[in-house]
Amino acid sequence: MRGRKRKIVDSDTPILDIQLPVLETTLPEPVEVLQIDVTDLIDAVKTVSALEGIDKIRQGVGAILSHLESISEQESIQLPAEASYIVKELNQVIESRTPVRARYYLNRLVKGLTKVRTNRFNDINLNRWKEYTDILTDSLWILDKRDASGVHTAGYWGNFVPQIPNQLIRRFTKPGDWVLDTFAGSGTTLIESQRLGRNCLGIELQESIAEASSQLVSRELNPYSTKCEIVVGDCTDTDIRKELKKRGTDSVQLVIMHPPYHDIIKFSEDPRDMSNAADVDAFLELMGKAVDNVKDLLEPGRYLGLVIGDKFSKGEWIPLGFLTSQVITSRGFMMKSVIVKNFDETLGKRTQKELWRYRSLAGGYYVFKHEYIFLFTKNE
Secondary structure: OEOOEEEEEEOOEEEEEEEOOEEOOOOOOOOEEEOOOHHHHHHHHHHHHOOOOHHHHHHHHHHHHHHHHHHHOOOOEEOOOHHHHHHHHHHHHHOOOOHHHHHHHHHHHHHHHHOOOOOOOOOOOHHHHHHOOOOOOOOEEOOOOOOOOOOOOOOOOOOOOOHHHHHHHHHHOOOOOEEEEOOOOOOHHHHHHHHHOOEEEEEEOOHHHHHHHHHHHHHOOOOOOOOEEEEEOOOOOOOHHHHHHHOOOOOEEEEEEOOOOOOOOOOOOOOOOHHHOOOHHHHHHHHHHHHHHHHOOEEEEEEEEEEEOOEEEOOEEEOHHHHHHHHHHOOOEEEEEEEEEEOOOOOOOOOOHHHHHHHHHHHOOOOOOEEEEEEEEEOO
16 A cells, blocks of 8 residues: 645645555556545544634635545546545535534534444444435335346236335344345345345245245345245244244344235135135234234344235225234334335236226226335334
């Protein structure tokens, strides 16, 4: 590693001396990538923070920004990704109206560069929370299209978009944690778990689907060497704890349940299949058994996510999502969030938008364009 000294000089501020060592990289010459020396940068920030008055603080910050800008303008030099975070934070200082607020932002920058603060559920660094722009925090999710990267496929009728398990896993687990998917289907949750460095056990009723999904998961890269496997069985009575123990754990940190929306789609002829339940009450009874079967596996205070939609029956809107959520809360879970996710297209309606619009106008109802993601925590 070789380094160079670059001095930032401003007429009204002290000289700020920042060491910017150059890392050897595999990038084609003559581009060189600079690694900002965090220690020297922090010293510079602290020097600026000690200045009197908002004008001098702005001038000092402006000197640092000018220095970074002058480097980035050189065609032969590339700044690391870290620089964009630093620039955003420093620009907020420039926009501050008081020295108190400016120093607050400068101190926050120092914390973001030197300390990691997380909570018990995930590895999100709360000292740098602004960087997580792709993590959703609102209760309305507008998703333009499903993620089709890697081995993800939309060929299995009724599977959910990969963005849903991706968001839940990143919000409510840490690397190495265990995720349980009680309706594994095409393996969407397992694929996302594997990508994110989480272990995952999926339960799938249909053996042929489980085998096909297992092959699919095996083709996805596994950079963290996690265990992501599907077990054939009925989630209402399978000994899931036994299956977990075979894989080195007896509890999970997140449960994801994406059941059939009763009989909207018939997935098989198996009478145990919830899509073959005789009526809504029978469906809810089966869901209750499924929840009972996983409740003791989920660690106290951790999250259960239910992905489900409503249904029409004989002209009546059946609030299947809320009915199922009541089944879960009646078993010692507390509801934390109700998220509404839009969907514009399904395999059943993809080429029939005009027909469904006509039916809506003629029948006096509204076409489904949403489903729910209910979040619960298990009481301590």
